[in-house]
Amino acid sequence: MPELPEVEVVRRGLARWVRGRTITRAEVLDERSIRRHVLGAEDLRGNLEGATVVDAVRRGKFLWLPLSAGGNFRGDVAAAANAKNDGGAPRLALMAHLGMSGQLLIEDADAPDEKHLKVRLDLSPALDAEGRAMPAELRFVDQRIFGGMFLADLVPTADGHPGGLAETPLPLVPAEAAHIARDPLDPAFSFDDFYRRLRARRTGIKRALLDQGLISGVGNIYADEALWAAKLHFARPTDTLRRKEALALVEATRDVMNRALEAGGTSFDSLYVNVNGASGYFARSLNAYGREGLPCQRCAGLGLDTRIRRDSFMNRSSYTCPVCQRRPRNGRW
Incomplete structure (x- = not known):
C-alpha cells in the first residue's frame, strides 16, 4: 500500500494539473470503486459536474480535492449560504483512497482507456506555464479494487491549522479524516x-x-x-x-x-x-x-x-x- 511519500508525489501532481479546473463530466465505469459513496453514482456525478477543484490536499496517507459549489452540488442552497458566510470556503471534498493498486492518472482525451479504468473526470480546458494545453482527463485506475473515490463533508480542524499539506492552506478536513493525526512533514505537526x-x-x-x-x-x-x-x-x-x-x-x-x-x-x-x-x-x-x-x-x-x-x-x-x-x-x- 502506498505510504506518505507516494501519496505526496501524487498530490503534487494533482495540484499542478487539476487545481482551479472545473469538472465538466463525471463517468463511473465500475461502481465498486465508489462503494464508499453510499448515495451512489448519480449523487456522485451530480455533485462533481460543474464543481471546481480548489486544491489537492494530503494528511498522512489521506488525499482529497476540496470542491467549490457547482452543478447539483450537495445541499446547494445551504452550501451557497455557508459559502457566503465563511468567505466562500469549500464545504465538500472528493476523497481518493489508493488502496493496494489505485492510480490517479492525467491523460489526454484521446488516450486509450486503461484496462482497469474505474472513474473518469473530464476537466475544463487549461494551459500550462509554457502555454500548452493540459491533459483533459483525470482517471482513477484500480486493478485490485481495494481503493476508491467518494465525497466527504469538510469540517473545521480542531486546532485551527490547515487540514493538511496544500498549495492553498484551508483550516478544513474531511470528516472521515478528522481523527487522523498530523504527519511529520506537516508544518502544524507538534x-x-x-x-x-x-x-x-x-x-x-x-x-x-x-x-x-x-x-x-x-x-x-x-x-x-x-x-x-x-x-x-x-x-x-x-x-x-x-x-x-x-x-x-x-x-x-x-x-x-x-x-x-x-x-x-x-x-x-x-x-x-x-x-x-x-x-x-x-x-x-x-x-x-x-x-x-x-x-x-x-x-x-x-x-x-x-x-x-x-x-x-x-x-x-x-x-x-x-x-x-x-x-x-x-x-x-
Whole structure:
C-alpha cells in the first residue's frame, strides 16, 4: 500500500494539473470503486459536474480535492449560504483512497482507456506555464479494487491549522479524516504533543509509529527505515523513550520521507505510479527494509560484518540490525 511519500508525489501532481479546473463530466465505469459513496453514482456525478477543484490536499496517507459549489452540488442552497458566510470556503471534498493498486492518472482525451479504468473526470480546458494545453482527463485506475473515490463533508480542524499539506492552506478536513493525526512533514505537526502521547503509551515503538491516530503517514517500510536511522529497535517500549531519542526518531522519519520524495517514492509494485505514470525509485536506497541477510551498511562502514535480520511483526516483517539496533530485554511487540 502506498505510504506518505507516494501519496505526496501524487498530490503534487494533482495540484499542478487539476487545481482551479472545473469538472465538466463525471463517468463511473465500475461502481465498486465508489462503494464508499453510499448515495451512489448519480449523487456522485451530480455533485462533481460543474464543481471546481480548489486544491489537492494530503494528511498522512489521506488525499482529497476540496470542491467549490457547482452543478447539483450537495445541499446547494445551504452550501451557497455557508459559502457566503465563511468567505466562500469549500464545504465538500472528493476523497481518493489508493488502496493496494489505485492510480490517479492525467491523460489526454484521446488516450486509450486503461484496462482497469474505474472513474473518469473530464476537466475544463487549461494551459500550462509554457502555454500548452493540459491533459483533459483525470482517471482513477484500480486493478485490485481495494481503493476508491467518494465525497466527504469538510469540517473545521480542531486546532485551527490547515487540514493538511496544500498549495492553498484551508483550516478544513474531511470528516472521515478528522481523527487522523498530523504527519511529520506537516508544518502544524507538534513534537511536544506527539512525545507526550507517545510516552503515555505502553507498547513498542514501531506499533506506535504505525498508529495513524498518533502520527500519520508512516507505514511498514518507512518505519523500519526511520528506526534503523535512529538506532532504535522496533520493540523498544514507548514509555522508556527519552525526549532526545524521540526527537531523533521524528527527524529520521522526516529525512527518510524527504529522500523518498526526491526519488519519487518507493515502488515495489509495478502498479504504483504517479499522475504521469512514472514509478518511484527510492527502493534502491533502502537501508533496512527487505534487506534480510545483507550487510548493515552502517556497520560495514565501521569494518563489521553484521547482517540485517527479519522478524515477524503484526503479520508483516520488521528488518533490523542486531548490532546497532539492539533488542531491549523488556521489549514490547
